[in-house]
Amino acid sequence: MKHWLPVLILLAGLGSSFSFAQVVPSKDPFARYIAGVKTGLQEPSLRRFAAECGVDVSKIQSRYAVGPGSSLTPVKNLSKGMQRLDTDFYSTAEVWPAGDLVLVEIWANSDDVGSEARYYKCFVNRKLMQAELVVWTVPLAQALGVIPWGYSRRWERGTGRRMQRTKAEFVNEMEQPISSPKLDAEDEKSLRWIPPLGSLNELMLPPSLLR
Numbered sequence: 001m002k003h004w005l006p007v008l009i010l011l012a013g014l015g016s017s018f019s020f021a022q023v024v025p026s027k028d029p030f031a032r033y034i035a036g037v038k039t040g041l042q043e044p045s046l047r048r049f050a051a052e053c054g055v056d057v058s059k060i061q062s063r064y065a066v067g068p069g070s071s072l073t074p075v076k077n078l079s080k081g082m083q084r085l086d087t088d089f090y091s092t093a094e095v096w097p098a099g100d101l102v103l104v105e106i107w108a109n110s111d112d113v114g115s116e117a118r119y120y121k122c123f124v125n126r127k128l129m130q131a132e133l134v135v136w137t138v139p140l141a142q143a144l145g146v147i148p149w150g151y152s153r154r155w156e157r158g159t160g161r162r163m164q165r166t167k168a169e170f171v172n173e174m175e176q177p178i179s180s181p182k183l184d185a186e187d188e189k190s191l192r193w194i195p196p197l198g199s200l201n202e203l204m205l206p207p208s209l210l211r
Contacts, residue, residue, distance in 0.1 A: 028116070028138050028173070029116055029118065029134075029136055029138070029150075029173050029175075030107055030109055030116045030118075033107065033118075034078070034079060034082075037078050037079070037094070038079060042057060042058075045120070045132075045175055046105065046120065049103075049120045049122070049130075049132060050096070050103055052122070052130065053101060053103050053122035053129070053130070054098075054101055054122075055096050055098045055101050055103040055122075056098075057096055057103065060096045060097070060098055062094045062095060062096050063094070063095050063097075063208070063209045064076070064077075064078040064081065064092065064093065064094055064095075064209075065081075065092070065093045065095075065205065065206050065209055066078065066081040066082055066084075066085060066090065066091070066092050066093075067085075067090065067091055068085060068086075068087040068089065068090055068091075069087070069089055069090070069091065070091050070108070070204075071091075072091060072092075072093055072204075072205065072206055073206065074206045074208050074209060078092060078094070088110060088111045088112040089109070089110050089111075090109055090111075091106060091107060091108045091109070092106070092107045093105070093106050093107075093203075093205060093209065094106075095205065095209040095210065097209075097210050097211065100124055100125050101122070101123070101124055102122075102123040102126070102200055102210060103120070103121070103122055103123075104119070104120070104121045104122075104123070104200075104203065104205070105118065105119065105120055106118070106119040106121070106203070107119075113137075114137055114138040114139060115135065115136070115137060115138075116135070116136045116138060117133065117134070117135045117136075117195075118133070118134050118136075119131065119132070119133050119195065120132040120133075121203075123199070123200045126199050126200040126201065127157075127199055127200075128157070128163065128197055128198065128199060128200070129156070129157050130154070130155065130156045130157065131154070131155045131163070131195075131197060132152070132153070132154045132155075133152070133153050133154075133195050134150045134151065134152040134153075134171065134175065135150060135151050136148060136149070136150035136173065137149060137150070138173065147181070148172060148173040149170055149171070149172060149178065149181045150170065150171045150172070150173070150175070151168070151169075151170055151171075151191055152167070152168070152169055152170070152171045152175065153165060153167060153168045154166050154167040154168075155197055163197045
């Protein structure tokens with residue numbers, strides 16, 4: 001839990017001072033995401049999830065928002081928007097609206113301990129149909145010996161119309177499956193945490209991202 005608690009605090013909307021440069025970029029999934037935004041190269045996991053959602057991300061201009069904690073403000077340029085942040089606990093959102101379909105990618109990061117959480121969510125008529133979450137621990141500059149790992153989970157709306165977990169596995173920074181890392185009791189407890197799985201309204205995204 002010591003690695004994950006700041007992420008959970010972040011999701012409650014708290015924040016401090018931005019220090020993204022502390023994280024080692026080569027081992028940092030969020031740094032890879034930002035590089036992809038700059039170059040227009042979307043990650044395979046996004047393309048796969050978007051195809052399952054029925055959203056062609058290659059033909060839709062996405063919209064961005066950033067902010068401390070979970071408070072998001074629309075920005076035209078994600079990288080420049082992040083430069084204005086002054087917090088260790090921050091979130092970003094990228095949204096692809098496509099009629100009744102909405103695809104959302106949210107990052108909720110806690111840079112002081114190298115915790116990063118990424119959501120993919122697919123909504124149909126504002127109702128969540130499927131979601132994926134990976135929470136990573138990544139090495140900081142002062143802890144280069146730390147091996148990065150993440151815990152990936154997936155939920156889908158089942159025949160009973162309830163969200164059901166359909167996958168759970170440990171992954172490395174490239175989202176490749178790995179064996180379980182050594183976990184203490186608090187880490188084990190943190191793996192049972194379930195993110196919000198409600199409607200699109202629950203995300204409280206800026207309305208301009210959905211138009």
